[in-house]
Amino acid sequence: MATDLYRQNVQSDVMNGVYVATRGIADTWDTHFRSQSYTLLQRLIRNLLLQRPQLDKFKSITTVAPNFVDPNRVYILGFSAGGDGVYRLASVLSDRFAAANMSAGHPGKAKLINLANVPICLQMGEGDSACGRNTSIVTAGKELKRYRHGKYYINDIFIHFTPVSAGDPHNSWERTEELTNIEAPVIRDWENFTGAGSVPTREMRNTCAVLWMSEYIRNPLPKTVVWDMSTSEAPPEFPAEWGKYRYYYWLAVEQNPTDSKGTTVRATYDKVRNEVWIGETSNLLTKFIVLLNEYMxxxxxxxxxxxxxxxxxxxxxxxxxxxxxxxxxxxARGDPFYVFSAAIVVDLKDPKLMTVKDGGSDIFSTVPKAKL
Known part of the structure; x- marks a missing residue:
């Protein structure tokens, strides 16, 4: 949970939007990414996307009913245990977020390869050595740098100066540099950082999390998606309205296929050529669904x-x-940008004999009723 001051500072930078501080599922270190947390966040976002009637000055309902929030401007940020959650939630629910900001958390075994289309800012205190947090950010940053190409895997790494007088290096910078629109000293050569005081060269940067994320708008239908379905923790749970499928941008699989553990799929679509290219699958995922609409x-x-x-x-x-x-x-997602008209079932039991078929209405013959 964020402190009251943390919450107030975030809200001061949210000029046109809604700031929601979610409670964890349980009072544990993994509170924000326990199995049920994924359902909680999916349903919360889905409900925020519902259309709400506007009232005119006479308090009567008008015919204009916009989405309560813009589906393409949903962001996630968190500090400490919340930072742990950002790593996992942003990489599992990537298609929901325009950008993310992780502060003072540990990546664990989060699948950062899934952040191809989610710009992420990683922030850490220089002296925040508990659980190896201050060096784990370097490892995560280097991994993202390896993936980075073109408009994919956009990121920034801010390791903040921790003053000697700081009583708790974990919290010494949370109320200033990360949350207010001021420049702060951060380590320039972060790739060579090995611990407090190891890299003296600093530069002044505006590291305000809300302002950083606000620069980005979600592309709900990116041409290329990378999806690692595996998880080192308990498998995430998803809302009942997803039925037997699990969704990710314009791909879907059965929620618990026996052959999906540890699987990564890379896929690209080309509107000009009217084609879908499955560039790679790993660990023998044999069947998945490509969802298509007229924009693609x-x-x-x-x-x-x-x-x-x-x-x-x-x-x-x-x-x-x-x-x-x-x-x-x-x-499934309550998102107008994720309404698809057609589906192709791709079967790769033998890559040399790949088969594809029109999904038609067969695979979605029943539609589970959504819960609010």
Whole structure:
């Protein structure tokens, strides 16, 4: 939980929006990423996306009913245990967030490879050595740097100066540099940081978490997605309205397929070529679903599905637009940008004989009722 002052400072920078400080599922170190936490956050965001009628000055309901919040401007930030949660939540629920800010947390075994489309700022106190937090940020930053290319894996690393007088290095900078619009001294050569005082060269940067995140708007349909489904903790739970599927941007799998543990899928779509390229799958994931809408493809034309780094395996499929797919995908996330009209089932039991078929209404024949 954030201190009252932490909360007040964050709110002061939220000029046009809603700041929500969520309670943890339990009073434990992993409070924000226990299995049920994922359902809690999914449902919270879903409810914030509901349309709310506006009232005019006479208190009557008008015909204008915008979303309560912009689906493309939802952000996540957290300090300490909340920072631990940011690492996990942002990498599991990546398709929900425009950007993230992690402060004073530890990545553990979070799957940072999933942050291709979620800009993230990592912040830490120089002297915050408990649990190796101040060096874990360097490890995480270097991993993100390896992944970084073009517009993918945008990040900043801010290791803050911890004064000698700080009684608690874990909290010595939380109420100033991270949360107010002032410049702060941060370590310039963070890649060579090995502990307090190891890198004296500093530079002044505006490290305000809210202002940093506000620079970014979510792209709900990125052309390339990277999805590592594995987790080192208990498997995340998801809302009942997801039915038997698990969603991630424009991909889906059965929630608990026996062959998905430890699986990473890399996929790209090309609107000009009307194609989907499955660049890589690992650990023998054999079947998954590609969700499509009119913003991604010309659904009147055959869609080419290509597999493998060498792009040698190609299948073509004519898709059927179906209302059940639209209902199921809207019900699942409540997000107008995640309404899909067609689905392709990709089967890779033998990559040399990849098969694809039109999902039609078969895979979404029933639509679970959403809960608020």
């Amino acid at each position: 493809m010309d659904l009147r034309q055959p869609v080419n599905v290509i597999y493998g780094p060498q792009r040698k395996v190609t299948q073509s499929v004519t898709v059927t637009r179906d209302g059940n797919i639209q209902k199921a995908t809207l019900s």
